[in-house]
Amino acid sequence: MPKNTLNRRLSRPLEKFSALNKQHKIAIAGVSTLGAAAIALSAIPGGATTVAGGTPAAKPVAAEQTQTRDLHATLSSPLTSDKVKLDAIEAKQKAASKQKAADAAKKAAAERKAAESRSAKKAADRSAKRPQMETVAAKTYKNNLDGWIRQSLDIMHAKGIPGSYHGLHKNIMRESSGNPRAINGWDINAINGVPSKGLLQVIPPTFATYHVKGTSNDIYDPVANITAAANYAAHRYGSIDNVNSAY
Numbered sequence: 001m002p003k004n005t006l007n008r009r010l011s012r013p014l015e016k017f018s019a020l021n022k023q024h025k026i027a028i029a030g031v032s033t034l035g036a037a038a039i040a041l042s043a044i045p046g047g048a049t050t051v052a053g054g055t056p057a058a059k060p061v062a063a064e065q066t067q068t069r070d071l072h073a074t075l076s077s078p079l080t081s082d083k084v085k086l087d088a089i090e091a092k093q094k095a096a097s098k099q100k101a102a103d104a105a106k107k108a109a110a111e112r113k114a115a116e117s118r119s120a121k122k123a124a125d126r127s128a129k130r131p132q133m134e135t136v137a138a139k140t141y142k143n144n145l146d147g148w149i150r151q152s153l154d155i156m157h158a159k160g161i162p163g164s165y166h167g168l169h170k171n172i173m174r175e176s177s178g179n180p181r182a183i184n185g186w187d188i189n190a191i192n193g194v195p196s197k198g199l200l201q202v203i204p205p206t207f208a209t210y211h212v213k214g215t216s217n218d219i220y221d222p223v224a225n226i227t228a229a230a231n232y233a234a235h236r237y238g239s240i241d242n243v244n245s246a247y
Helices: 003-043 061-129 132-136 145-159 165-175 204-210 222-237
Strands: none
Touching: 145 165, 145 222, 165 222, 204 222
């Protein structure tokens, strides 16, 4: 067989093999291209479009912002609701605290007013129960026998000592003739060294024993002498009105 013919026979399978390899490469490249396209298409978000050259268009910014706001609203809504509830509770507690303070102040004012009222009532009661002698102290009396007797009678009545103007006057006139400085120097008391003195001729021990509080401690004081003698007579005779002689 000629050499050229043999070479052609040998080269045909190689050419076929070479052609086969090219077809495989093209097929493989096609498959790769289709795969890349599929991957690219799957990566494009729903609703997106492509532009010339196969590049996917960007999703509109406004739609993304809307979705972001919706998501933020969804997440923040429970938090906002809880904050509103907490604010309402806090406001209610503050209102309750203010009301409690107002009630306490009102109660304290009422108690203070009641205490002042009780204090005023007690003061009025004390004033009403005050001894008549304090009222008498504001009166004025003449500095004579009539004035001394009348002042003594007011004190006697305030202290519960019985006696009348007539009973005092008659005994004074018999004992001293109305002289507040009179002294008995001849009776048994004088003999014993304790002479009778004053308007109603009272000896010092008797004056000291029956002295009426609020009057002078001077036995020669007309009012003090009269009230002490009337007090003694009330204890011994029931009243100065019952005394008709030396006592």
